[in-house]
Amino acid sequence: CKAFCESGDFDEGEFVDDAMTQDELDDGFCLPCQAKPHSDMVLQIRTTSILAKTGPETFQAEVTKVGALSDTVFELELEVEDRERLNFLPGQYVNITVPGSEETRSYSFATGPQEDKIAFLIKNTPNGLMTNWLKNVAKVGDKLKFEGPMGSFFLREPLQPILLLAGGTGLAPVMSIMESLANDELLDVPVRLIYGANTNVDLVRLEEIAAYKDRIADFDFFTVLSQEDDHERKGFVTNHMDPSEHLADGEADAYLCGPPPMVEAVRTYFDGHDTPPLNFYYEKFNANQQPGAKTGEEVAEKAEKTAAKVGV
Template sequence: MAQPQVALTFEDGITRFISIEEDQTIIDAAYKARINIPFDCRDGACGTCKAFCESGEYDEGDYIDEAMTEDEAEEGYILCCQTYPVDDMVVQVPITSAAAKTGASTLIGTIVELNRLSESTVKFAVKLEEREKLDYLPGQYMNIAPPNADFHRSYSFSSGPSDDVVTFLVKYTPGGKMTTYLTERAQVGDTLNLTGPMGSFFLREPSKPILLLAGGTGLAPILAILERLAELPEFTQPVRLIYGATYNHDIVEIDKLNSFQEKLADFEWFSVLSAKDEEHERKGYVTDHIDVQKHLHDGDADVYLCGPPPMVEAVRTHLNQLDTPPANFYYEKFTPQGGNEGNERKVAPTAETTEAEGSFPPGPTVSREVTDTARQLSVVDEQVESGEIHTAVSAAQATFEALSALEVGAAALVINLLDEEDFTEMTTLAQETNKHLSGNELTDAASYIAANTRFHEFLFRRSGNEAMLRAFQELNTAKVMSADLKDGSAVADGIATDHLGFIEALRNKDLVAVREVVNRHTEKAVAAMTSAIADDSAQSPAKEE
């Protein structure tokens, strides 16, 4: 039988899904997922963890009347510290997600700009009431609901993470709920509810030439990435953008794109149209205009793509067939259908809908493929697919470089949220990891790998971003390490110090130091794996001819 899933719904509208292991209570599973449901006793005696079960079967466990009465139990109330789920459940937790230290935050914003950029694209800008509470990575998105609406739509930021006002692009879709609202009812001064940030598509630490590919309103996250790159004076690598569209009127934000030629050290862009009856300098598809040397630098480039599924699949196939594919390829594809607009993600069913249909809302699903020199990973969340493909001299190098990029992103998301409780827990995890080291050798490789995984997983759980957490988990660094590391395997100098240095950099809110520690640690991890693999090869008996 599959593990039961519990949907924890919080007062601010955030829902978080947790998987229940055998003989595990809701509160134990929640804490393993870094969701802090309040409790005092853990024995069914205080009632602090009382919640309401909307649906699902469970064993209510043992408790006393002072904690929960029989009437409350008959009504559907439960004690999370005593409840053992039998099948999938939906549970109302009487606190906000912020109080539980999990998930995205919900903010109130006011529309300050509303423009029809073309017959196919609408742009709106929002000023948030508590802008300081929102940290996001360029490429991520927000769930947005108009006032008194019974729906929300999801859109990528087209503005940079340091902008005071956030902006979004929407594809005009006749009959679409958000299109109708924006073009017929919305006015400057309207308030919106915005929940996020969401998603695992974002700019990684830039160090190589970059090729950006945008399709339609998939331009939005690409603009956010460009805004961030423009804030990095030390970044001087070439940046190229190929902007694909169907018709001339689909090409928008031309002045903004041209402005990056002044803001970036080396930036060029051009557009490509696919409609046969349109006049344009470049026709066809973006794959027709990707130059292996100029754009991919013979494989030494990072590629970011956001667009509709056919475009993403065409580019992925094209790059895979090259003799020198790009070092790192990140993509996100959206599905503008059935009333969806722009780069909007399809919204997962509500608890009420799924209960009626006899199914349960899925969390992010992940697929991965590992070869000797490449690693592919995709995360599907609410029918949005974000993915990444890494090529390297070894699978271990691809894995650890992918981990470092994710980890820096997770640190940027939570660096302003961490408190002393978090630092104490991280220090405990680091110490548990380091006790399996003696100098530069592993004394207990299996225990080290398990503890190291828990340490690195901490930030991803703390972020509340399920897509990023699943991406980390499916990298499966523990399996990669276990294949070659053994008791007595050598590690580089300073591995133990790096764990504590990472915590100190977070405590000081110093992202530069975070990046330095993560990059240094990654180099050491790759070196340790390379050495271990070499040792294995040297110890293996020669193969007889």
């Protein structure tokens, strides 16, 4: 029952080293079974999203839109039967059974929890099972099934400035997060997005992203390309982070979804930074699994000098 205390004051109660050490207490951990709050508290706990009342179920859906957004990205939109049963948190994903097979592929919602239809951004993977279905078979009216929602990578209560980092089709859960933030009437923190890709052709939904400038009071974004010499910002997303603008001098909550090299590069950057984010949540895609599959390793990390990890 060990948890990380993001904010709030408490009496730690009595405990033995086998349950929690004094060093862990000093680093911000507590035992909720012993701690007595002196104020409201925010805790990060080691659990799946089942306890957030978004446990996975099996759903039937009908294709309402399918097509290529670019040479490298497909969009799949679905109308879900019993839509009111599907409760998910922005950032979570589902396992879709590829029609005509028993195989599943995992994709994050690219739409907000309140939208009637759901959508996904899917990478064009040559000879991939899902890619072949999308290119050669899929059409409006087709039926499919999926299981979800799943994942502990999701938007927490927006109490600090927010930095969103997206790589490739990792933009999908970030879009879901931004849609939720745009509908949050109490939102009063700045939101920044850095969207990384290889080339111009990999960038999608730019107009929709730009529209959030009118929907979120303090929102801005830019793109970074690793393989375009004439792009305004070239290289990696870490080359273009401003400690004040994007990290809020150590007070930001950072959310990252992208391929393993991007995740590891950002983690290394934060580990060596003087003012890393207050909280760092990330999800990475596992290149060793089937195309489009995720590791299931959504990690919430407290990016301080203690490097204390929670939520694994």
